[in-house]
Amino acid sequence: MAISKSEVEYIAKLARLKFTEEEIEAMAQELSKILDYVNKLNELDTENVEPTAHIVPIHNVFREDEVKPSMPREKVLMNAPFTEQGCFKVPKIIE
Amino acid sequence: MELYSLTVHELKELLHKREVSAQEVTKSYLERIKEVEPKIDALVTITEEFALERAKVADEMIKNGEAKDLTGIPVIIKDNISTEGIRTTCSSKMLENYIPPYNATVVERLLNEGVVILGKSNLDEFAMGSSTENSAFKTTKNPWDLSRVPGGSSGGSAAAVAADEAAFALGSDTGGSIRQPASLCGVVGMKPTYGLVSRYGLVAFASSLDQIGPFTKDVTDCAIVLNAIAGHDPMDSTSVKIEKPDYTSYLKEDIKGLRIGVAKEFFGAGIEEGVKETVEKAIKVFEDLGAEIIDISVPYVEYALPAYYIIASAEASSNLARYDGIRYGHIAKNYEDLVDMYMTSRSEGFGKEVKRRIMLGTYALSSGYYDAYYKKALKVRTLIKNDFERAFEKCDVIVGPTSPTVAFKIGERTNDPLAMYLADIYTVSVNIAGLPAISIPCGLSEGLPVGLQIIGKHFDEGRILNVAYAFEKAYKFDAKPQAIGGER
Amino acid sequence: MKYEAVIGLEVHAELLTDSKIFCGCSTKFGSEPNTQVCPVCLGLPGTLPVLNKKVVEYAVRAGLALNCTIANFSKMDRKNYFYPDLPKAYQISQYDLPLCSNGYIEIEVEGGTKRIGIKRIHIEEDAGKLLHEGTDGSLVDYNRAGVPLIEIVSEPDISTPEEAYQYLVKLKSILEYTEVSDCKMQEGSLRVDTNVSVRPVGTTELGTKIELKNLNSFKAVQKALEYEIKRQIKVLEEGGTIVQETRRWNEAKGITEPMRTKEEAHDYRYFPEPDLVPIIVTEEWKEEIRKTLPEMPDAKRERFITQYGLPEYDAKVITSSKKMADFFEKCASNYHSPKIVSNWLMGEFARLLNDTGKEIDEVPITPDMLIELLKLVDDNVISGSIAKTVFEEMFFTGKKPQIIVEEKGLRQIADEGELRRIVRKVIEENPKSVEDYKKGKEKALGFLVGQVMKETKGKANPQLTNQLLREELSK
Numbered sequence A: 001m002a003i004s005k006s007e008v009e010y011i012a013k014l015a016r017l018k019f020t021e022e023e024i025e026a027m028a029q030e031l032s033k034i035l036d037y038v039n040k041l042n043e044l045d046t047e048n049v050e051p052t053a054h055i056v057p058i059h060n061v062f063r064e065d066e067v068k069p070s071m072p073r074e075k076v077l078m079n080a081p082f083t084e085q086g087c088f089k090v091p092k093i094i095e
Numbered sequence B: 001m002e003l004y005s006l007t008v009h010e011l012k013e014l015l016h017k018r019e020v021s022a023q024e025v026t027k028s029y030l031e032r033i034k035e036v037e038p039k040i041d042a043l044v045t046i047t048e049e050f051a052l053e054r055a056k057v058a059d060e061m062i063k064n065g066e067a068k069d070l071t072g073i074p075v076i077i078k079d080n081i082s083t084e085g086i087r088t089t090c091s092s093k094m095l096e097n098y099i100p101p102y103n104a105t106v107v108e109r110l111l112n113e114g115v116v117i118l119g120k121s122n123l124d125e126f127a128m129g130s131s132t133e134n135s136a137f138k139t140t141k142n143p144w145d146l147s148r149v150p151g152g153s154s155g156g157s158a159a160a161v162a163a164d165e166a167a168f169a170l171g172s173d174t175g176g177s178i179r180q181p182a183s184l185c186g187v188v189g190m191k192p193t194y195g196l197v198s199r200y201g202l203v204a205f206a207s208s209l210d211q212i213g214p215f216t217k218d219v220t221d222c223a224i225v226l227n228a229i230a231g232h233d234p235m236d237s238t239s240v241k242i243e244k245p246d247y248t249s250y251l252k253e254d255i256k257g258l259r260i261g262v263a264k265e266f267f268g269a270g271i272e273e274g275v276k277e278t279v280e281k282a283i284k285v286f287e288d289l290g291a292e293i294i295d296i297s298v299p300y301v302e303y304a305l306p307a308y309y310i311i312a313s314a315e316a317s318s319n320l321a322r323y324d325g326i327r328y329g330h331i332a333k334n335y336e337d338l339v340d341m342y343m344t345s346r347s348e349g350f351g352k353e354v355k356r357r358i359m360l361g362t363y364a365l366s367s368g369y370y371d372a373y374y375k376k377a378l379k380v381r382t383l384i385k386n387d388f389e390r391a392f393e394k395c396d397v398i399v400g401p402t403s404p405t406v407a408f409k410i411g412e413r414t415n416d417p418l419a420m421y422l423a424d425i426y427t428v429s430v431n432i433a434g435l436p437a438i439s440i441p442c443g444l445s446e447g448l449p450v451g452l453q454i455i456g457k458h459f460d461e462g463r464i465l466n467v468a469y470a471f472e473k474a475y476k477f478d479a480k481p482q483a484i485g486g487e488r
Numbered sequence C: 001m002k003y004e005a006v007i008g009l010e011v012h013a014e015l016l017t018d019s020k021i022f023c024g025c026s027t028k029f030g031s032e033p034n035t036q037v038c039p040v041c042l043g044l045p046g047t048l049p050v051l052n053k054k055v056v057e058y059a060v061r062a063g064l065a066l067n068c069t070i071a072n073f074s075k076m077d078r079k080n081y082f083y084p085d086l087p088k089a090y091q092i093s094q095y096d097l098p099l100c101s102n103g104y105i106e107i108e109v110e111g112g113t114k115r116i117g118i119k120r121i122h123i124e125e126d127a128g129k130l131l132h133e134g135t136d137g138s139l140v141d142y143n144r145a146g147v148p149l150i151e152i153v154s155e156p157d158i159s160t161p162e163e164a165y166q167y168l169v170k171l172k173s174i175l176e177y178t179e180v181s182d183c184k185m186q187e188g189s190l191r192v193d194t195n196v197s198v199r200p201v202g203t204t205e206l207g208t209k210i211e212l213k214n215l216n217s218f219k220a221v222q223k224a225l226e227y228e229i230k231r232q233i234k235v236l237e238e239g240g241t242i243v244q245e246t247r248r249w250n251e252a253k254g255i256t257e258p259m260r261t262k263e264e265a266h267d268y269r270y271f272p273e274p275d276l277v278p279i280i281v282t283e284e285w286k287e288e289i290r291k292t293l294p295e296m297p298d299a300k301r302e303r304f305i306t307q308y309g310l311p312e313y314d315a316k317v318i319t320s321s322k323k324m325a326d327f328f329e330k331c332a333s334n335y336h337s338p339k340i341v342s343n344w345l346m347g348e349f350a351r352l353l354n355d356t357g358k359e360i361d362e363v364p365i366t367p368d369m370l371i372e373l374l375k376l377v378d379d380n381v382i383s384g385s386i387a388k389t390v391f392e393e394m395f396f397t398g399k400k401p402q403i404i405v406e407e408k409g410l411r412q413i414a415d416e417g418e419l420r421r422i423v424r425k426v427i428e429e430n431p432k433s434v435e436d437y438k439k440g441k442e443k444a445l446g447f448l449v450g451q452v453m454k455e456t457k458g459k460a461n462p463q464l465t466n467q468l469l470r471e472e473l474s475k
Helices: A005-014 A021-044 A071-079 B008-016 B021-041 B048-063 B105-113 B155-162 B180-187 B219-229 B274-286 B299-322 B338-349 B353-367 B371-394 B417-426 B430-432 B461-475 C053-065 C161-178 C218-237 C284-289 C297-308 C312-319 C320-333 C337-356 C366-378 C384-397 C401-408 C416-429 C431-439 C443-457 C464-475
Strands: A086-088 B045-046 B074-079 B118-121 B166-175 B188-191 B211-216 B257-261 B294-295 B397-401 B437-444 B448-455 C002-016 C078-079 C090-093 C098-110 C112-125 C129-130 C138-141 C148-154 C190-200 C210-215 C246-250 C255-258
Touching: A005 A021, A005 B338, A005 B353, A021 B299, A021 B353, A021 B417, A021 C337, A086 B021, B008 B219, B008 C002, B021 B045, B021 B048, B021 B074, B021 B118, B021 C148, B021 C416, B045 B155, B045 C431, B048 B118, B048 C366, B074 B155, B074 C148, B105 B118, B105 B219, B118 B211, B118 B430, B155 B180, B155 B211, B155 B448, B166 B188, B166 B219, B180 B437, B180 B448, B188 B219, B188 B461, B211 B219, B211 C161, B219 B257, B219 B437, B219 B461, B257 B371, B257 C190, B257 C320, B257 C431, B274 B294, B274 B397, B274 B448, B274 B461, B294 C210, B299 B353, B299 B371, B299 B417, B299 B430, B299 C078, B353 B371, B371 B397, B371 C384, B397 B461, C002 C161, C053 C098, C053 C112, C053 C161, C078 C401, C098 C161, C098 C337, C129 C443, C138 C148, C161 C190, C161 C297, C161 C320, C190 C218, C190 C312, C218 C246, C218 C255, C297 C320, C312 C320, C312 C337, C320 C337, C320 C366, C366 C384, C384 C401, C416 C443, C431 C443, C431 C464, C443 C464
Parallel strands: B074 B118, B074 B166, B257 B294, B257 B397, C210 C246
Antiparallel strands: A086 C138, B045 B118, B166 B211, B188 B211, B188 B437, B397 B448, B437 B448, C002 C148, C002 C190, C078 C090, C098 C112, C112 C148, C129 C138, C190 C210, C246 C255
């Protein structure tokens, strides 16, 4: 298989996703199939080809350093499940 | 002749002549929605009150002589485009109750025109899919055959326009998500050149591929809507500053001498016989109109789909990392600590296909695999881009089928992700190269619509509108979706 | 076996732009939580970044001041990781093509100067702030999310904790001069991380690097490095091995300790930021930016020597801080003796600043106030030593010198009649000293002067006192 169960577990952790045993099995199989397919790209010799990160050939798009009004705090917090003292609240973090 | 069955330009004439009011038009569409929605399930949210308010605003504008092209015209917006104060779900449990505090730029522009927003349409969750079956809420049915898919990911928008639930709709296209459902639903759908239409407010899927575009009933309407939404936006660094033309000025019937490229690569890979025949007939129409048909080849297009899946999934894995329930979106009820909160909320909020792509994308970017996958895909992108550049030296536009098949049955491909991905085989290369393309209905096969894709050079929307318009005038596609009771 | 240390420093400095790096929210420090936030810096679905031009200019300015090569072609990248203070779950930063590279700073070491290389300077966005006190969870404030930062990475050319300290002092001074950052560690506009390894003297292979965090002052950096180097050497000498980890400096205990949260090796999955286009800094633009560079420390030092006739030592001390240099110049241009100003700055002012840990612009003394004080001395209203008392009062209360002199009754006694009366009294009360003086002991005069001072609480004019004593004693 192109991708092993333990690799799937590692990637899941990296992506902050959790799966049951069966789901990991299934994911490993599905991803392997997809990876086998995308490995088709290895048929191409791209040694001397430059990667294209941006299809539009523009550069230096900037804005001026001007302060614009921020969102009122109620709007900022409006969709949050837990807020306290004007902040977003999360489980205790020990740093 | 019901108001809801009219095109944008027909409605505009009636409205500007004050033969009908925006409120009447809106009511007609709202009634239509009540009639057909139970059959097609195209909409996630219907904004009846807001629509009637906007209709009043539109009537004021008309009364004061301030009417613009889209004033009073009802529109439906794909539910991954931010609408202030109206929930924007991306058809995902993750954002089921998310209410954006701002409008997408395209929505602002349409509101300035005086449009009437009727509601938000269903999509494949986070725009990932080709059938709208990946929606977490409902499966949209194709108005031509309720046992079949409308295509995806903008299936709701396509079905809504095909069923006359709106005069036009907005969708988004990352690998074919406007063109493919337009093809399957027998309507006009366009993906503009990357950078022509602002992405500000479009919930990001694959940042280097996403574009917003119109679904319309005819090519004229498409040009009108494009006029309203296209153009540079300072809030989007990837939007381009160009001299914006009046796209309706390209609506001419003359294409004599135009060089129309036909690539054999767009006729391979599992194309249905009926689709092939219908498209070949369409190409004949171009010949009859005096265009020159030229055989061209874009061999690297064969690698577009694998490159697309790597690029799109990689960018998506990063774009979707922000969904953790802290500031908005779904948060789990039970978790042990911070990390568990992230994992549980995200796993509960995302559907299978989304999780699959996040996993694929994370893998493709991870240490040790970046060069082999992501960087490799970006190099293949260069090859595809160059392929099209070479082809466009020989021709002015490239035509072919939008989709290898007509609408497939609901449930037919849901167990085989790879089979589902192949639905985009003719459309993805266009996104990879950032080119503009339109899909127009060009006939029926087994009673279901077939779409013709017309691809142009960067920022050559005018040309493809010209070709599409000429075809539309020469070949009248006036079939109507029977499954819901059509009327024109 | 003798060991040597290899030290690297990573400094993050907040740039002094008015608005954030990718949106128009204000960068002002100290506002109510979540009042300087917008859809973009909150990372709401659908939002996009747009780069603040001034951020690029400031970063290039800093790069030029630090002798870097400015990249002609540069781009932004995404650094992906999950943490509640990071709203998009990625930080927009620069990975393989930073704006500036290959620079250096020269520091003073025993026997001359040492060049410390600067590997790179890149721009990136700051994260929000987490608060853990006064709540049963943790609270997140995104005001700081999106504030522009430059990250300055040194080459591992630093060999001792003292050098690290000197590097930081010099770096801060140069950055202050460029006016791109106010470099206040206590406000978080300057942050320092360091990494250190040890190896036997004479070898070239690098030892295992330990990262140190939670360093809240330059002195803390020095102390933490001193401790850590000793610790590592001890481990090696006892036959152990250094395990790569991140350690936390515990200021109270004076030790480094392993961090409680396991630091898994992060896989940041860097890739080019698709929402932002590349940055091209042409030669012309670079030169335009170079022209905006304010006068740098070396040039200012030379100018102070020639323009104000300051000795080299004074010029060096005064110009080590831009704020002090500016203060000096404002005084010196309005007063007849730059040297006297310089003495006060290097003497009393520096002492008080050191003791209180304050910066010159955090103290209520203005150049005009110092000049007023100096004029009081010039006009013999107060003596030089009383002036020091007044100055200290000015430092802590911000009151003007004239007011302090009046309120505390510190006016110098220069009235001959009154002073003579006191002198006579002192002579009467100290017959032994008078006798000693008459026998030829000059020191006794000093004692008598001191007694007059004591009697007048320091307010007697010293020269007049001296003169009158001699007169009376010779009678």
